[in-house]
Every structure is written in C-alpha cells, then in structure tokens.
Amino acid sequence: MHELLVDIPSREYTIYIKPGLIDGIGEEIQKIYNNKKVVVITDRNVDRLYGKKIEEELKKCGYILKKVVVEPGEESKSFKTLEMVCDEILGFGINREDLIITFGGGVVGDLGGFAASILLRGVPFIQIPTTLLAQIDSSIGGKVAIDTSRGKNLIGSFNQPEAVFIDPELLKTLDKRFLYDGCAEVIKYGAIKDKEFFYNLLGYDREEFLYNIEKTIYTCCSIKKDIVEKDEKDLGERMLLNFGHTIGHGIERYFDYKKYTHGEAVAIGMYTITKNSEALGITQRGTSDIIKDILNEYHLQYNFPPIDDNGMDKIMEAVLLDKKNLGKSMNIVLLNSIGDGFIKNIDISEIMPYIKP
Ligand SMILES: NC(=O)c1ccc[n+]([C@@H]2O[C@H](COP(=O)([O-])OP(=O)(O)OC[C@H]3O[C@@H](n4cnc5c(N)ncnc54)[C@H](O)[C@@H]3O)[C@@H](O)[C@H]2O)c1
Ligand SMILES: [Zn+2]
Structure with a gap:
C-alpha cells in the first residue's frame, strides 16, 4: 500500500492507494473512526457496480449504514440535489461525530464533501474516489462545491477529508x-x-x-x-x-x-x-x-x-x-x-x- 500524508494547517490526513483496497475497507475505516453511523453518498452507476460490495464491507464491521444515491452527472452538483442529500442525511439522525463517505467520481466527491461541510456546521468525511480524475485530482486538496446557473463550482468551501482511500481496481469498469x-x-x-x-x-x-x-x-x-x-x-x-x-x-x-x-x-x-x-x-x-x-x-x-x-x-x-x-x-x-x-x-x-x- 502507498501512503501519503497531507500536512496542512487545517488538517493532517492520509491518502491510501492500493489495488483491491475496497475489500476490507471497513477495517481500514475502523482504524480512524469509532462511532457506528455511516452515510455513503454515491451515484446510481457506482451504486449499481459497487453499492452492494461497500455496504457488505461496512456492515461486516458493525456500522449502521445509510446510502444516499444521486443521479450520475454534473447536474447533480446543484442546490436541488444538495437539499435532497442533506435532508436524507438529517433524516437518518446523524451527529457531528458520525461519518460521511463520498463514494464516486468528482461529482459525488464535490457534492458530498460540500454537504459534509455545511451539515451541522461540519461532519467528518472520507473520500473513496472511483474515477481516474477523482483519484488523482478532485478527492485531494479539500475543494468542494456545487454549480449554479451562473457558473461551475461557484458555491463551495474548503473542506479537507479525514482520509482518502484509492482503489485503482475500481477503474476497470470506467468508461x-x-x-x-x-x-x-x-x-x-x-x-x-x-x-x-x-x-x-x-x-x-x-x-x-x-x-x-x-x-x-x-x-x-x-x-x-x-x-x-x-x-x-x-x-x-x-x-x-x-x-x-x-x-x-x-x-x-x-x-x-x-x-x-x-x-x-x-x-x-x-x-x-x-x-x-x-x-x-x-x-x-x-x-x-x-x-x-x-x-x-x-x-x-x-x-x-x-x-x-x-x-x-x-x-x-x-x-x-x-x-x-x-x-x-x-x-x-x-x-x-x-x-x-x-x-x-x-x-x-x-x-x-x-x-x-
Ligand atoms: N474538487 C476539486 O478539486 C476538483 C478537481 C477537478 C474536478 N472536479 C470536479 O469533478 C467533477 C468531474 O468528476 P468526474 O470526471 O469523476 O465525473 P463524474 O463524477 O460525473 O463521473 C464520471 C462518470 O463515471 C461514472 N463512474 C464513476 N466511477 C465509476 C467506476 N468505477 N466505474 C464505472 N463508472 C463510474 C459516474 O457515474 C459518471 O457517469 C466535475 O464536477 C469537476 O468540477 C473537482
Ligand atoms: Zn481540472
């Protein structure tokens, strides 16, 4: 496994890179997170391919899970989807010690990371990027945002994740x-x-x-x-x-x-x-x-x-x-x-x- 420590004033966190990392991801998360509730934000394509897998891995470790599935594509980086995502997460009864996982490409990472930054004024989150772009770029560095009719990424924040888990094997299904x-x-x-x-x-x-x-x-x-x-x-x-x-x-x-x-x-x-x-x-x-x-x-x-x-x-x-x-x-x-x-x-x-x- 490759590990990279990102050391910035607002947070220190590790990027883990390993083929097959998704097997046993629950155990990896247990090393940095002790509570029970986990929200997984993903999109419909990623859910179809890997939703069951991540669910099993997390449940195996005793986590109580809520999955929020958005439509694939840039249109989901919108106020409307953000509202839906926040509403579902609040309905699940999350608190500030719980964990949000963004499991998808840059769209899910940007949208989910932004939701994590504003929900209850900030809930910790982990990125599990599933596209090449997300694995090498958008999941690192803490920029999270949604789009408006006036332009892309105009509403957002800097919100560094607790960790980034990169499994290059996931790219095999990528178009x-x-x-x-x-x-x-x-x-x-x-x-x-x-x-x-x-x-x-x-x-x-x-x-x-x-x-x-x-x-x-x-x-x-x-x-x-x-x-x-x-x-x-x-x-x-x-x-x-x-x-x-x-x-x-x-x-x-x-x-x-x-x-x-x-x-x-x-x-x-x-x-x-x-x-x-x-x-x-x-x-x-x-x-x-x-x-x-x-x-x-x-x-x-x-x-x-x-x-x-x-x-x-x-x-x-x-x-x-x-x-x-x-x-x-x-x-x-x-x-x-x-x-x-x-x-x-x-x-x-x-x-x-x-x-x-
Ligand atoms: N925050 C940042 O620093 C930063 C940097 C660069 C780009 N971005 C943002 O990232 C977004 C683009 O991200 P993207 O290119 O990952 O697009 P995306 O999230 O839309 O994913 C592309 C497509 O691949 C599908 N997909 C994802 N993982 C898959 C897998 N493993 N197998 C099969 N299909 C899969 C998705 O469902 C989607 O249809 C843009 O909104 C851009 O603004 C953010
Ligand atoms: Zn770019």
Whole structure:
C-alpha cells in the first residue's frame, strides 16, 4: 500500500492507494473512526457496480449504514440535489461525530464533501474516489462545491477529508471516455512539474499505462499534495494546477458543458495556450508539439473546436468569471518547458494572444 500524508494547517490526513483496497475497507475505516453511523453518498452507476460490495464491507464491521444515491452527472452538483442529500442525511439522525463517505467520481466527491461541510456546521468525511480524475485530482486538496446557473463550482468551501482511500481496481469498469478524460489531468501534472513522469507517460502504450496505474496515481497525488501543502487556499502556487484550465473552462462553458468533458476541454487548453506562448517567445520551442503528441496518444483532441463569430466573447466571459481573476489583472499558467510550469500575472486586456484559437 502507498501512503501519503497531507500536512496542512487545517488538517493532517492520509491518502491510501492500493489495488483491491475496497475489500476490507471497513477495517481500514475502523482504524480512524469509532462511532457506528455511516452515510455513503454515491451515484446510481457506482451504486449499481459497487453499492452492494461497500455496504457488505461496512456492515461486516458493525456500522449502521445509510446510502444516499444521486443521479450520475454534473447536474447533480446543484442546490436541488444538495437539499435532497442533506435532508436524507438529517433524516437518518446523524451527529457531528458520525461519518460521511463520498463514494464516486468528482461529482459525488464535490457534492458530498460540500454537504459534509455545511451539515451541522461540519461532519467528518472520507473520500473513496472511483474515477481516474477523482483519484488523482478532485478527492485531494479539500475543494468542494456545487454549480449554479451562473457558473461551475461557484458555491463551495474548503473542506479537507479525514482520509482518502484509492482503489485503482475500481477503474476497470470506467468508461474509456472518462479514463482518457482523467488522463488529461495526469498529463497536466507531468507538464507543470515532472518532466520524467511526462516522458514516461509519452512512452507508455495502453497496456503499460494500465500496468503502471498505481504508480501514476501515486505520482499525481504526491504532486498535488506538495502544492496544496504550500497553498491550501489557492492564493499562490496551487494556481499552477490550473494549467490549460483558463481556455478549458471557456470551451466547456461555450458548449454548455455538453460537448466536452472537463479533461477534454483542458487538453485543448493546454495545447492552445502553449502554442500561443511559444509563438510569443515565452515557452521553449517545440513544447506544444510534444503536448500534441501526448494528447494524441491518450485519445484527446488538441485543436480548438470551431466556434461562431461571437464565440470568443463567450469564452472571454468565462475567463472573466474565473476565480483566479484579481480585479484588473489575472493569473495564467504557462510552461517554460515540459515539467516547468509557472504563473504569470497579466493585465486582463493582454489575455487574447494567450487564449486565441
Ligand atoms: N474538487 C476539486 O478539486 C476538483 C478537481 C477537478 C474536478 N472536479 C470536479 O469533478 C467533477 C468531474 O468528476 P468526474 O470526471 O469523476 O465525473 P463524474 O463524477 O460525473 O463521473 C464520471 C462518470 O463515471 C461514472 N463512474 C464513476 N466511477 C465509476 C467506476 N468505477 N466505474 C464505472 N463508472 C463510474 C459516474 O457515474 C459518471 O457517469 C466535475 O464536477 C469537476 O468540477 C473537482
Ligand atoms: Zn481540472
């Protein structure tokens, strides 16, 4: 088992990574939680595949269980679903010493983690992420949120979990599209922080990638852990994790979050901003071609999709909504070269050459 200790001022917790960890998960949880009541928040797909399994594992250890199942998909990160989830949990009679487990992808983790942060002003929670994206990104670092009609993740908080349990075996049932979607964020970590890791990824074929998945998850989690430890509240270095995201968010929003998954949009964002910053003489020549190669290999599109005449205005709107904006200036993430990302503060009026198709 790989273990990583996340040590931040608000909480210290461990990320456990092991294939097959879901077998015996009750015993693992017993090591950190002594009460009886447990709420498992999950979505219908994950419930169909693993609901019975987790239920058995927890009941075996004497836990009294309430399962809350939401609809799969981003639509569940809403006020309406949050209300339903909170109501069911309160109906179960939970108190502040009880435990909430989020068992699912980033949607369940973000929604459930946010519910845990506001229920009774805070109930402890554990993340058991089940998608690649959730295992390497969203379950770590404590950002939890729901969406509103004005944008994604606009209502939320920082709420660190008690622990994160990652079982890479769960990824075997994941739809290919979601696997590659997660790969975009995996590639991102290499691009901003770890050249060797990036080139390993570039060299893997599909089988090698799957064979090395545990190590890959560990590397991504270590990079995120290091960054979050230095900057929990996203005021400095954590913004590095936003490489490709300024354009990515714009593309997601332009297509109403329907055509591209988050990772797919971020892939386009990473390539586009690097191609542009290379043309501006900032990034080492040839870097965007290497990014193109790796995206191709992981079945991710790199080209900016066709947009209508007012398209860039709509994308600009999303850019301006971004939480990284600081009044008249904003931070963007660029690469010096592969493995060496940095944050650049620019005037908002200067953004277009960086984000243009
Ligand atoms: N909090 C953060 O720091 C952070 C970071 C990145 C992304 N996010 C959020 O994460 C969300 C996206 O997460 P996601 O990509 O995991 O999407 P998701 O939670 O919607 O899961 C994707 C799909 O996979 C299914 N699924 C989950 N696990 C499965 C498994 N093991 N086998 C088969 N199917 C499975 C789900 O039911 C769903 O249909 C977005 O809302 C995004 O904003 C949050
Ligand atoms: Zn992301």
